[in-house]
Amino acid sequence: MRTLRYQRPEGVEAAVSAVNATPGARYLGGGTNLVDLMKLGVETPDLLVDVSGLPHHDIEELPGGGVRIGAAVRNSDLAADPLVRTRYPVVSQALLAGASDQLRNVATVGGNLLQRTRCLYFQDAGKPCNKRAPGTGCPAIEGVHRNLAILGASPHCVATHPSDLAVALAALDAQVLVEGGTGPREIPLTELHRLPGDRPERDTVLEHGDLITHVRLPAAPEAVNSAYRKARDRASFAFALSSVGAALEVRDGLVHRVRLALGGVAPKPWRARAAEERLRGAPATPEAFTRAVEAELSVAEPLRDNAFKVPLTRHLAVRVLCDLAGRAGGPR
Amino acid sequence: MDILRTPTDLAQRGHGGVGESASRPDGVLKVTGEFAYASDLWARDMLWGHTLRSPHAHAEIVSVDTTEALSVPGVHAVLTHADLPAATHYGLEIPDQPVLAGDVVRYHGEPVALVAADHPETARRAAARIRVEYAELPLVTDESTATAPGAPVLHPNRSDHYADRVPHPNVVHHQPVRRGDLAAAKARAEVVVTGEYELGMQDQAPLGPESGLAVPAEDGGVDLYVATQWLHVDREQLAPVLGLPRELVRLTLSGVGGAFGAREDLSMQAHACLLALRTGRPVKMVYSRDESFVGHVHRHPARLRYEHGATRDGRLVYVRGRIVLDGGAYASSSPAVVGNAASLGLGPYVCDTVDIEALALYTNNPPCGAMRGFGAVQACFAYESQMDRLAAELGMDPVSLRQLNAMSQGATMPTGQPVDAPAPVAELLRLVRDRPLPPPRQWETAVGTGTGFDLRALPGGLSNTTRGEGVVRGVGYAVGIKNVGFSEGYDDYSTARVRLEVVNGEPVVLVHTAMAEVGQGGVTVQAQIARTELGVAKVVLHPADTRVGSAGSTSASRQTYMTGGAVRNTCLLVREEVLRLGRERLGDTHPGWRGDGLWLRDGAVVTAGGEVLADLAQVLGDDVIDLEREFRHRPTEPLDPENGQGFGHVQYSFCAHRAVVEVDAELGLVKVVELAAAQDVGRAMNPQAVVGQIHGGSVQGLGLAVMEEIVVADGARVRNPSFTDYLIPTILDTPTMPVDVLELADEHAPYGLRGIGEAPTLSSTPAVVAAIRAATGLALRRVPVRPEHLTGT
Ligand SMILES: Cc1cc2nc3c(=O)[nH]c(=O)nc-3n(C[C@H](O)[C@H](O)[C@H](O)COP(=O)(O)OP(=O)(O)OC[C@H]3O[C@@H](n4cnc5c(N)ncnc54)[C@H](O)[C@@H]3O)c2cc1C
Ligand code: SF4
Numbered sequence A: 001m002r003t004l005r006y007q008r009p010e011g012v013e014a015a016v017s018a019v020n021a022t023p024g025a026r027y028l029g030g031g032t033n034l035v036d037l038m039k040l041g042v043e044t045p046d047l048l049v050d051v052s053g054l055p056h057h058d059i060e061e062l063p064g065g066g067v068r069i070g071a072a073v074r075n076s077d078l079a080a081d082p083l084v085r086t087r088y089p090v091v092s093q094a095l096l097a098g099a100s101d102q103l104r105n106v107a108t109v110g111g112n113l114l115q116r117t118r119c120l121y122f123q124d125a126g127k128p129c130n131k132r133a134p135g136t137g138c139p140a141i142e143g144v145h146r147n148l149a150i151l152g153a154s155p156h157c158v159a160t161h162p163s164d165l166a167v168a169l170a171a172l173d174a175q176v177l178v179e180g181g182t183g184p185r186e187i188p189l190t191e192l193h194r195l196p197g198d199r200p201e202r203d204t205v206l207e208h209g210d211l212i213t214h215v216r217l218p219a220a221p222e223a224v225n226s227a228y229r230k231a232r233d234r235a236s237f238a239f240a241l242s243s244v245g246a247a248l249e250v251r252d253g254l255v256h257r258v259r260l261a262l263g264g265v266a267p268k269p270w271r272a273r274a275a276e277e278r279l280r281g282a283p284a285t286p287e288a289f290t291r292a293v294e295a296e297l298s299v300a301e302p303l304r305d306n307a308f309k310v311p312l313t314r315h316l317a318v319r320v321l322c323d324l325a326g327r328a329g330g331p332r
Numbered sequence B: 001m002d003i004l005r006t007p008t009d010l011a012q013r014g015h016g017g018v019g020e021s022a023s024r025p026d027g028v029l030k031v032t033g034e035f036a037y038a039s040d041l042w043a044r045d046m047l048w049g050h051t052l053r054s055p056h057a058h059a060e061i062v063s064v065d066t067t068e069a070l071s072v073p074g075v076h077a078v079l080t081h082a083d084l085p086a087a088t089h090y091g092l093e094i095p096d097q098p099v100l101a102g103d104v105v106r107y108h109g110e111p112v113a114l115v116a117a118d119h120p121e122t123a124r125r126a127a128a129r130i131r132v133e134y135a136e137l138p139l140v141t142d143e144s145t146a147t148a149p150g151a152p153v154l155h156p157n158r159s160d161h162y163a164d165r166v167p168h169p170n171v172v173h174h175q176p177v178r179r180g181d182l183a184a185a186k187a188r189a190e191v192v193v194t195g196e197y198e199l200g201m202q203d204q205a206p207l208g209p210e211s212g213l214a215v216p217a218e219d220g221g222v223d224l225y226v227a228t229q230w231l232h233v234d235r236e237q238l239a240p241v242l243g244l245p246r247e248l249v250r251l252t253l254s255g256v257g258g259a260f261g262a263r264e265d266l267s268m269q270a271h272a273c274l275l276a277l278r279t280g281r282p283v284k285m286v287y288s289r290d291e292s293f294v295g296h297v298h299r300h301p302a303r304l305r306y307e308h309g310a311t312r313d314g315r316l317v318y319v320r321g322r323i324v325l326d327g328g329a330y331a332s333s334s335p336a337v338v339g340n341a342a343s344l345g346l347g348p349y350v351c352d353t354v355d356i357e358a359l360a361l362y363t364n365n366p367p368c369g370a371m372r373g374f375g376a377v378q379a380c381f382a383y384e385s386q387m388d389r390l391a392a393e394l395g396m397d398p399v400s401l402r403q404l405n406a407m408s409q410g411a412t413m414p415t416g417q418p419v420d421a422p423a424p425v426a427e428l429l430r431l432v433r434d435r436p437l438p439p440p441r442q443w444e445t446a447v448g449t450g451t452g453f454d455l456r457a458l459p460g461g462l463s464n465t466t467r468g469e470g471v472v473r474g475v476g477y478a479v480g481i482k483n484v485g486f487s488e489g490y491d492d493y494s495t496a497r498v499r500l501e502v503v504n505g506e507p508v509v510l511v512h513t514a515m516a517e518v519g520q521g522g523v524t525v526q527a528q529i530a531r532t533e534l535g536v537a538k539v540v541l542h543p544a545d546t547r548v549g550s551a552g553s554t555s556a557s558r559q560t561y562m563t564g565g566a567v568r569n570t571c572l573l574v575r576e577e578v579l580r581l582g583r584e585r586l587g588d589t590h591p592g593w594r595g596d597g598l599w600l601r602d603g604a605v606v607t608a609g610g611e612v613l614a615d616l617a618q619v620l621g622d623d624v625i626d627l628e629r630e631f632r633h634r635p636t637e638p639l640d641p642e643n644g645q646g647f648g649h650v651q652y653s654f655c656a657h658r659a660v661v662e663v664d665a666e667l668g669l670v671k672v673v674e675l676a677a678a679q680d681v682g683r684a685m686n687p688q689a690v691v692g693q694i695h696g697g698s699v700q701g702l703g704l705a706v707m708e709e710i711v712v713a714d715g716a717r718v719r720n721p722s723f724t725d726y727l728i729p730t731i732l733d734t735p736t737m738p739v740d741v742l743e744l745a746d747e748h749a750p751y752g753l754r755g756i757g758e759a760p761t762l763s764s765t766p767a768v769v770a771a772i773r774a775a776t777g778l779a780l781r782r783v784p785v786r787p788e789h790l791t792g793t
Helices: A012-021 A034-039 A075-080 A082-087 A089-096 A101-106 A109-113 A165-171 A221-225 A273-279 A286-297 A309-324 B027-031 B120-128 B143-147 B182-188 B231-242 B269-279 B289-295 B334-343 B376-394 B398-405 B425-434 B522-534 B559-589 B616-620 B687-706 B759-776 B787-791
Strands: A005-007 A025-028 A047-050 A059-061 A067-070 A175-179 A184-188 A211-217 A226-231 A242-251 A254-263 B011-013 B047-053 B059-065 B075-080 B111-117 B131-136 B171-179 B191-199 B211-216 B222-226 B249-253 B283-286 B302-310 B316-326 B353-361 B471-484 B493-503 B506-512 B538-541 B599-601 B604-606 B612-615 B625-632 B651-664 B669-680 B739-742
Touching (some): A059 A082, A075 A101, A082 A089, A109 A211, A165 A226, A165 A242, A221 A226, A254 A286, A273 A286, A286 A309, B059 B111, B182 B316, B182 B353, B191 B376, B269 B283, B376 B471, B398 B471, B425 B669, B425 B739, B559 B599, B559 B625, B651 B687, B669 B687, B669 B759, B669 B787, B687 B759
Parallel strands (some): A005 A047, A025 A047, B047 B283, B669 B739
Antiparallel strands (some): A067 A211, A175 A211, B171 B353, B211 B283, B471 B651, B651 B669
16 A cells, blocks of 8 residues: 655655655645645655645735746735735636635645646546657547647647746746745746646656745736736636737737736646747737737647637637727727 | 445435425535435445456457455455356346456456455455456547448357347447338428437536445355446346345445436446355445446437428428447447437437438447436537537528427427327427526626626636627527437336335335435425325335335436326325225225325324324324335337337427527637526426426536536547546536426326426537527537637647
8 A cells, every 4th residue: 555645845855855755755835736736646755745834924025126926926915915806816716717715715825836638538547648648649630639739849749838827927037935944036927837849747847845935926017917818718717728918018009018927728837938029119000919919920830629719719818909999899 | 334324314304295396305505515425334344346458449358367465465356257156148138248358358448367365455465466468459439440341240149139139249239210201201392401419428427426335244145235227227237247146135225426328237236246145244335436437338429311301381391310339348228329310310300201210339438328318418519409400401490490390398309209298398498498598798797706707607607708808798598309218119117115104103105215316306396205195294205225116217217207106106006095994994984084085284184174083193093004116107019119209208308598608719618607407207206306406417418518528538448537638517517497397297207297307418418509609600519519610720
């Protein structure tokens, strides 16, 4: 019989060294993803290091206008935080568009960013899957994949990253603060998650033992005018088929600052840099928004059953930008 | 032995006779979380059972080695096909399902071996150490692979009574319904519309997983506490498998967390009993959520092809239909599903020329069987879609076209059976059509949000997806017909035992039936009936068990009719006995005893005029009246195998819906704003429960329309066995549901009532889809309709 050990250290150092010393160890946030995967036999840790005892429960205003969020902050607390709601509404909206009240009450910021894909094959320990069992193949390419990637995938894996929060954070150039035992370091959120390439088993650039301690949101005045929208199979309590997080500042009818990220369409939160590039200085019109988003999506490579995500994402992104520009409606 | 019992022995004092909204005796317990479900059962010293299931949908079992599993500490027994003591197969109607697979597995998740251990996790891990060698076989997954030349025959050497008349051994049952001269009718038709339709596989999605506790008894028998829909049919199947006489197999209903058909077949019953008898210890089995999704039957997915011919002024001239249902690996209730689909395949309309055939296939897909509205649901989606197409073709209003062709009392079914009770189809349609439409763009007017709009009222709900840009409204209608009770000559009955005595001066009625309370509210209605007929406030419901005669199944909308009827009849006999005793003992004390029309009220015998003659305490003294009687509905007859003619059904039930949707086609989002229903219930025994059933059925139909589907892929495997991946409507997906209830008595039924549970599930799906079609102009031939069907690619 397998035994599973559980620890709840109160210091970062103890937590990190415990995980570093045990190859089969995992950090445990709210457990809403990890424990599910353990039940499915996808994760089989022999040590759980609970991070809820670590001093990462605060949301602090930083000098200069940014905000630092502890990795153990619960999703519901982050969504309700007045500072976040006024300065970065996209973050609050992304969280509230995800999961359910009950899940958000336990899910943590760190766990949310590192949750695993909802690809059905990944969750079925009896099936091949390059992400779960490297080298076994990717049945999703021929199989059930309507919810999977149209951007950034590889012939080895077409999974999507399911986090809504991460999409908002990607748009805001958030920094992820990590402690791995050799001193703290910062990783831009847009570089935290990897594209699969030929190593789909590695979701992120983190090494075993790396602990997320905080997320830092830099000052972004345009984020006051930001929003998150999501399309899914039912009105609540479901993952994104496609989602958009955006912030926009318009001056004299021209796009002055813009941030755009897409979710549910790629193996990582997809920062739409090509679209942003085209938009800077462009007229803030539905036509310009459409052209920019189309440019971003021109590299999309849909699978047999998920081509609908291309128009869906285009419509969604254009709508959000129009909304933020104060213009009603998108082009029909 | 300590056994944690589910409190099904519910006592209720108080109010609420027939026709009143008495509250549920189990309501508070359920809402406060105190109700014990079957998964809460517990016995001292009990072991936990676990099922090893096939990873393949079709394979030969080459070898099974249990050595390693048996050596796991804590394991008490491992059973395979070779260990079965007696009958090796069971089945609701056709015993084609192995208790544990022998030479071959026919679906993904089929039980292959069992383990009993002192901890559920030990049992699970030991099961993983059973070595089974499989040799995969070619798959049969649809009509073409099932009937192709050289197709593997899934059940060779069939001896069931459909075997001789099916066109192919991979067809479970085939039922044509033919009436009228098709060639002549075709010549008369001025307008013809044809269409092909498809329904995905819906799951009953009961919240309570399959569970039960089997306790071996000193007499060599077994007591099984279980969540099921029909105790006695479980016992009929269990006794031969256990090699025991029926009397030694005793079942008691435990708390049932939803059923909807999923508990009509055996799941863990035989397995737990076998393990208990083998180990001599109580054995509990509880399926996990993903196991539950493969551990019960689903709604038959279907492909339907229809052709409707009509005159220019909209009268149906002929209807042809072909309904192919995928029954999966075992028969389950496929024959009844086929019978319903064929005989109700025209819908609630009048048409003299009908040529409909329905069939169910054997395939290697997950077995399909009973689910709310079975057979009639699939047909209704297709015939109602056709009525809309016909209306469009004729340039007619879809409601008027339906009303023009609507059946009414006196009509003849395509089976030749006369409709000899009210059939207010046109009136139900009128009721839903005449309701004022909900105001448009309600997200702008919703109060209390402070933001100027209410996300919850928008397509996409809390996903914050749209602000109402490009949202288009559509309205759709549908009406359906469902049979009530067991049809086609089945000897369908229920039994009730009623005991009346006086305890501490207060008369008390005990009602004892084997009816499975699965949430439908039968327990409430039984108490209401007893109160009404016996005029007694205190009614105690005995736990449902096999010590009393069969109640039949809690399915086919039949329990209020059947067990309600049985309770009523037995109560009337008890009342007669009270009056006989009263006349005998007190007849001289008052001339009123000699009069007709005596009845019981407020614990006393009263005259027709309401004068009290005596208290029940005076009449009964220490005597107890305890009677058990069966109740039958009127007989039916089998449908003719060639043309489907026959007096096949007991009663029909009708419901109509109007769906109002708002669709954002660019984003593929549908918001059902309102789903209005009108249903004839004959008699609203408990008005609140009636509305509850109509609401529940409507939402289950909505789920099929826009989200619910078991994904079967990658070699006939269930791919979404969880509530994260199999989506059912949340409260935010649930619309406002105004309900009109008609009470037109059916003189053949107790109290004139009609079974109501299933009818609302039928028309809800096509009404929602019709509304989406109206909003988008898309053809939408398949349910569920998903975002990708609206956005296009
Ligand atoms: C039914 C359902 C619906 C859902 N819907 C949505 C949705 O719509 N949108 C959405 O975004 N999410 C959704 N979720 C996912 C949910 O948001 C995540 O499960 C949750 O955010 C994970 O947080 P957690 O703290 O519970 O993580 P855990 O399960 O505890 O951990 C997840 C992973 O992160 C690691 N980890 C945790 N904390 C740290 C840390 N500080 N440093 C390093 N590693 C760490 C763990 O080792 C583990 O690998 C849904 C989940 C469910 C079950
Ligand atoms: S898409 Fe990725 S996660 Fe899914 S099966 Fe393929 S490799 Fe596994």
